[in-house]
Amino acid sequence: MLRGESLSAALPRLSAQHAWNAAQRGAAQALGFEALRGLGRARALLELLHPRRIKPALLEQLLLVAVALMSLPEPRPYADHTLVFEAVRACSTHVRTRAARGLVNALLRRLQAQRTALEAQVMQQPEARWNHPAWWIDALRAAWPDDWQHVLELAARVPPMSLRVNARWGSREHYAERLRTAGLSAVAPEEPGLEQALVLERALPVHQLPLFDQGAVSVQDLSAQLAAGLLHAQAGMRVLDACAAPGGKTAHILERADCELLALERDPDRAGRIADTLERLHLPQAEVRVADAAQPGTWWDGRPFDRILLDAPCSASGISRRHPDIRWLRRPGDIPALAAQQHALLEALWPLLRPGGRLVYATCSLFPAEGVEQAAGFLARHADALALVAPGQILPGRSPERDGFFYAVFAKRTDDPA
Ligand SMILES: C[S@@+](CC[C@H](N)C(=O)[O-])C[C@H]1O[C@@H](n2cnc3c(N)ncnc32)[C@H](O)[C@@H]1O
Numbered sequence: 001m002l003r004g005e006s007l008s009a010a011l012p013r014l015s016a017q018h019a020w021n022a023a024q025r026g027a028a029q030a031l032g033f034e035a036l037r038g039l040g041r042a043r044a045l046l047e048l049l050h051p052r053r054i055k056p057a058l059l060e061q062l063l064l065v066a067v068a069l070m071s072l073p074e075p076r077p078y079a080d081h082t083l084v085f086e087a088v089r090a091c092s093t094h095v096r097t098r099a100a101r102g103l104v105n106a107l108l109r110r111l112q113a114q115r116t117a118l119e120a121q122v123m124q125q126p127e128a129r130w131n132h133p134a135w136w137i138d139a140l141r142a143a144w145p146d147d148w149q150h151v152l153e154l155a156a157r158v159p160p161m162s163l164r165v166n167a168r169w170g171s172r173e174h175y176a177e178r179l180r181t182a183g184l185s186a187v188a189p190e191e192p193g194l195e196q197a198l199v200l201e202r203a204l205p206v207h208q209l210p211l212f213d214q215g216a217v218s219v220q221d222l223s224a225q226l227a228a229g230l231l232h233a234q235a236g237m238r239v240l241d242a243c244a245a246p247g248g249k250t251a252h253i254l255e256r257a258d259c260e261l262l263a264l265e266r267d268p269d270r271a272g273r274i275a276d277t278l279e280r281l282h283l284p285q286a287e288v289r290v291a292d293a294a295q296p297g298t299w300w301d302g303r304p305f306d307r308i309l310l311d312a313p314c315s316a317s318g319i320s321r322r323h324p325d326i327r328w329l330r331r332p333g334d335i336p337a338l339a340a341q342q343h344a345l346l347e348a349l350w351p352l353l354r355p356g357g358r359l360v361y362a363t364c365s366l367f368p369a370e371g372v373e374q375a376a377g378f379l380a381r382h383a384d385a386l387a388l389v390a391p392g393q394i395l396p397g398r399s400p401e402r403d404g405f406f407y408a409v410f411a412k413r414t415d416d417p418a
Helices: 007-018 022-037 039-049 057-070 080-094 098-122 126-130 134-143 148-154 172-181 222-231 248-256 268-280 334-352 372-381
Strands: 162-165 197-200 217-219 238-241 260-265 287-290 305-311 353-363 385-394 405-412
Touching: 007 022, 022 039, 022 057, 039 057, 039 098, 039 126, 057 080, 057 098, 080 098, 126 134, 134 148, 162 172, 162 222, 172 197, 197 222, 217 248, 222 248, 222 305, 222 353, 222 385, 222 405, 238 248, 248 260, 248 268, 248 305, 260 268, 268 287, 305 334, 334 353, 334 372, 353 372, 372 385, 372 405
Parallel strands: 238 260, 238 305, 260 287, 305 353
Antiparallel strands: 162 197, 162 217, 353 405, 385 405
């Protein structure tokens, strides 16, 4: 991440490089996530503790991780003395100078002794208070004047783990019973569109979920589970899932109906995961193609679709608690660039929908440029488009808790609107 690499790319690379076992991988991931959730505060604290730039970069990174972990909200999962000891030990292994060890020890002990006063001081700075870049905080405040603080507070918490029970396997009541037998409990949300959803009381590794390998269940946030219901694909329909990998929503569509589904994905590595997902869930295979959905001339056979799902590439600002590196990797200019991609995808795909058909546009974003503004612009450009439900921004934090998401459902008119 500190080299601009995402955690999801860095962790497998480091794991392979150091031959980590599952427990080591889990521990590295947990430490990485905790440190990134508190990076804004850690940077501000480290600057107070040592106003001059710390070199080498590895030493600064090590200190940032230790400071972030030492300044987690109470109850803190790691004892101070353990963190100081481990940081000094890591320094001995990786930085290898006596001065560096001395510096780590001195700065962390000072943080321990003066933590309350130092934290009070840095909490005046928005990046430290909210652990997000200032431009991100400003954008959320402007978009959601009543909710931005709650949204940012939620981003500091570990997200809930939600499940989608495979409708071809059975009902969620049936699966909830299997969970109870395994000593696990879950809540069943009552809302329309979430009929197969369960929210676990505590998260656990997927392979510990009863019948996971046999395809009874998938892990999917509640907000993401709304897509298939909104798309409302029925048996025999020709459906396009335009940005499909890793196939969570593709699978959900096929769990609900036997349709003729084309799943497109631009990234060949990610595309490979779609077939794996469908196979685990014992679903009929979709036709998976590695292609750019914005260039139909390269992959479309000219037969219109009854349904199109465009789960577009976006800032992922609605799921930043699940990916706490994203906020630090994104730059303000990424948002207009992503909005331009979403616009191009919508324009390219709309002509492929048959009159009377339905296109669902979705992003896991909280920024209006990728949501309400994108949908309003689309409707203004297309007289033959009709919003079937009011385009809806989902903010994180409704009960039961869910990720931030945006959905718009457009129908193509059958009459001539002119
Ligand atoms: C939000 S993710 C899709 C998640 C997926 N629908 C699911 O539920 O599992 C967006 C995906 O679109 C892919 N993508 C981005 N631009 C694309 C394009 N122009 N054509 C096809 N796929 C694209 C990305 O590689 C990424 O895998």
